[in-house]
Amino acid sequence: MTEHSRWNAGRELRVGARVMVRRHLQGGETSHLYTDVLGEVVGLEPLRVQPKSGSGAEVTIASEDIAVLKVLPPRPVLVRDIRALTWAAARGWPGTETEIVGGWMCRAGDSWSYRHGAAVPVQPWAVDTDLREVAAWYAARELPAWVELPRRLVAADQLLVDGSRLTSDAASAMEAAGSGELEVRTAALDALVPAEAAAGGGSSATTGALPPGARIELTDSPSDGFLAAYHGTAMHSRERVAPTLAAHTDGVRFAHLLIDGELAAIARGSLSAADSGPATLGISCVETTPAFRRRGLAKDVVIALAEWARGQGALSAHLHVFRRNSAGLALWSELGFAPHHRTLHAPIPPG
Structure with a gap:
C-alpha cells in the first residue's frame, strides 16, 4: 500500500x-x-x-x-495530556495507602519497587510545594521518599527542597540516583484487539491463534507462579509484594498463559483514570519464563488484557518501558504502542 x-x-x-x-x-x-x-x-x-x-x-x-x-506525524502531546496520563497511571499502582500532599499523590506500599514509593505530581502547583512535606509523609511510614518527574511536567531543577530550588548540579545528582529514564507509551485498544474478538472479564480469555495446548487465565490476584516468574517479585515473600501488586482503583487482572499446564508468560493489567475521562489500561509485569522465550507469547497476554479492558469500557492502554530496554521498545513498537512522553523516578535529596 x-x-x-x-x-x-x-x-x-x-x-x-x-x-x-x-x-x-x-x-x-x-x-x-x-x-x-x-x-x-x-x-x-x-x-x-x-x-x-x-x-x-x-x-x-x-x-x-x-x-x-x-x-x-504523531498527534502532538499536550502538557495536560501528560498530567492526565501520569495521574491515571499512578492510580493504576495506588499502593495500600494514598494521599494528596501539596499537589503530589503520595503512595505507600513497600520499598520493593520504585513505582510504588514514588509521589506523582498530579496538580499544577506541585512544583511549588517544598518536598520536605512529601518526604515527611513517607518518613512517617518508614518508607523511602521518591518522586516521579515526567518530562515537560516537572524538571528536577524546578523542585523546591528546604525552601530553595535545586541547583543544576544537585538536580543532575538526583536524577543520576534514580531509576533511569522511561518512555511512557500508549495505544488504542481497538488497534490491539480485533473487532470481532469477544470482550469479557471472566476467568479465562483467548487471543486467537495460541500455541497447541495453550490457554490464558485472568485472575484478580497474582498466583504464586506469577510472583515467582516476575523478576521484580521473585526474591520476596508473597506477604510483602502481593498486597501492593493487587491494589487497584477501578479493576486489576493478572494474565497467566499456560502451555500444557506450565506457566509460560504473565502480565498485569489495571484500570484507572484521572479525575475525568474514560479508564485506561495500565500494562506492567510482562514476562516470559525462560523455557518459552522468543515465541511471541508476551503479545498474547497483553492482547488478553486489552480484550478484558475493552469489555470494561476502556479505550486505551499505556505502559512504562526503560529507554535502555531495546527489546522491550521493539516489542511495544510492533504492537503499535507509540511514545507519549518520558519520565523517571528519583529519591528526594536528603536534608
Missing part, C-alpha cells in the same frame, strides 16, 4: 498510525471521483481506518481503491 504515497517521509504504515487516504469512489456513491479519510489505522490487508472524530464508522479501503496514502 505504501506505493500509493510519495509523502511518508520514512514513516511506517502500521496499526495506530495517523493517515490521510484519498480513495476512489464507486459509481453511485457520490458525484465526486474521490473522497478523503483522515484517521487512525486499525487494521491492514485490507486497510481499515477509524475517522479522527471517533464517532464515524470504521472505513475499510481496498488497495486498488487507494489513490493517495499519506502517513502523518
Whole structure:
C-alpha cells in the first residue's frame, strides 16, 4: 500500500498510525471521483481506518481503491495530556495507602519497587510545594521518599527542597540516583484487539491463534507462579509484594498463559483514570519464563488484557518501558504502542 504515497517521509504504515487516504469512489456513491479519510489505522490487508472524530464508522479501503496514502506525524502531546496520563497511571499502582500532599499523590506500599514509593505530581502547583512535606509523609511510614518527574511536567531543577530550588548540579545528582529514564507509551485498544474478538472479564480469555495446548487465565490476584516468574517479585515473600501488586482503583487482572499446564508468560493489567475521562489500561509485569522465550507469547497476554479492558469500557492502554530496554521498545513498537512522553523516578535529596 505504501506505493500509493510519495509523502511518508520514512514513516511506517502500521496499526495506530495517523493517515490521510484519498480513495476512489464507486459509481453511485457520490458525484465526486474521490473522497478523503483522515484517521487512525486499525487494521491492514485490507486497510481499515477509524475517522479522527471517533464517532464515524470504521472505513475499510481496498488497495486498488487507494489513490493517495499519506502517513502523518504523531498527534502532538499536550502538557495536560501528560498530567492526565501520569495521574491515571499512578492510580493504576495506588499502593495500600494514598494521599494528596501539596499537589503530589503520595503512595505507600513497600520499598520493593520504585513505582510504588514514588509521589506523582498530579496538580499544577506541585512544583511549588517544598518536598520536605512529601518526604515527611513517607518518613512517617518508614518508607523511602521518591518522586516521579515526567518530562515537560516537572524538571528536577524546578523542585523546591528546604525552601530553595535545586541547583543544576544537585538536580543532575538526583536524577543520576534514580531509576533511569522511561518512555511512557500508549495505544488504542481497538488497534490491539480485533473487532470481532469477544470482550469479557471472566476467568479465562483467548487471543486467537495460541500455541497447541495453550490457554490464558485472568485472575484478580497474582498466583504464586506469577510472583515467582516476575523478576521484580521473585526474591520476596508473597506477604510483602502481593498486597501492593493487587491494589487497584477501578479493576486489576493478572494474565497467566499456560502451555500444557506450565506457566509460560504473565502480565498485569489495571484500570484507572484521572479525575475525568474514560479508564485506561495500565500494562506492567510482562514476562516470559525462560523455557518459552522468543515465541511471541508476551503479545498474547497483553492482547488478553486489552480484550478484558475493552469489555470494561476502556479505550486505551499505556505502559512504562526503560529507554535502555531495546527489546522491550521493539516489542511495544510492533504492537503499535507509540511514545507519549518520558519520565523517571528519583529519591528526594536528603536534608
